Amino acid sequence: GCWDAFDASSLLMVAPNKSRGVNLKAILTHINLANLHTLSTLSLKSLPNLQTAILPSLLRTLDASSCCKLRKLQFKVQHASANIRGGEFANIVNPIGLVSLNLQGCRQLEVVDTFMTSSRLIHCQEIQISWCKGLHLVIPRMLSLCAQLVSVGLRNVATDTCVTTLSKKCAQLQFADFAFSKKLTDGSIESLLARCKCLLRCNL
Numbered sequence: 001g002c003w004d005a006f007d008a009s010s011l012l013m014v015a016p017n018k019s020r021g022v023n024l025k026a027i028l029t030h031i032n033l034a035n036l037h038t039l040s041t042l043s044l045k046s047l048p049n050l051q052t053a054i055l056p057s058l059l060r061t062l063d064a065s066s067c068c069k070l071r072k073l074q075f076k077v078q079h080a081s082a083n084i085r086g087g088e089f090a091n092i093v094n095p096i097g098l099v100s101l102n103l104q105g106c107r108q109l110e111v112v113d114t115f116m117t118s119s120r121l122i123h124c125q126e127i128q129i130s131w132c133k134g135l136h137l138v139i140p141r142m143l144s145l146c147a148q149l150v151s152v153g154l155r156n157v158a159t160d161t162c163v164t165t166l167s168k169k170c171a172q173l174q175f176a177d178f179a180f181s182k183k184l185t186d187g188s189i190e191s192l193l194a195r196c197k198c199l200l201r202c203n204l
Helices: 139-144 160-169 186-195
Strands: 005-007 012-014 021-023 030-032 041-043 052-055 061-063 072-075 082-084 087-089 100-102 126-128 151-153 175-177 201-203
Touching (some): 139 160
Parallel strands (some): 030 052, 052 072, 100 126, 175 201
Antiparallel strands (some): 012 021
């Protein structure tokens, strides 16, 4: 069958001859969902020991928040032909890309290289990367690709470079959260307020 949504945060396995289930949430360290080609919505929220995840190419919504040991997230890059809902085509390309990305609290996350393409993020409307200290070098690049961004969470990781990027690239921005970010100056915030005419709320 075809999968549209998958929630890994409530996985439970019933072992033979056991009356109680085993909570896979607590023991899952690696997950490969690359072959779930039709999956569009995925929750990996609060998997305490998850370290790596390989994602399907057509994913539109990802919540991997509070995966405190997560180090690597990557999309499966497809080159061979694949049969999807009866149709074959040579390269699996996501025409929409991600619409919502929540990585809040993934403090050890460092590898997100397959996210760094315009086709993956150009339609993203919500991105939450608060407390993702391991991504501090790539956050400005990620934001520069989110031309349709409406909401952004950058708690503890926002810098003047991040805010300036938002000012220049994200004209539709309405909600921004920069709380607990110690590297911000008044100049970048003033620029954001002047350029992002749709901004409704900015939490400092």
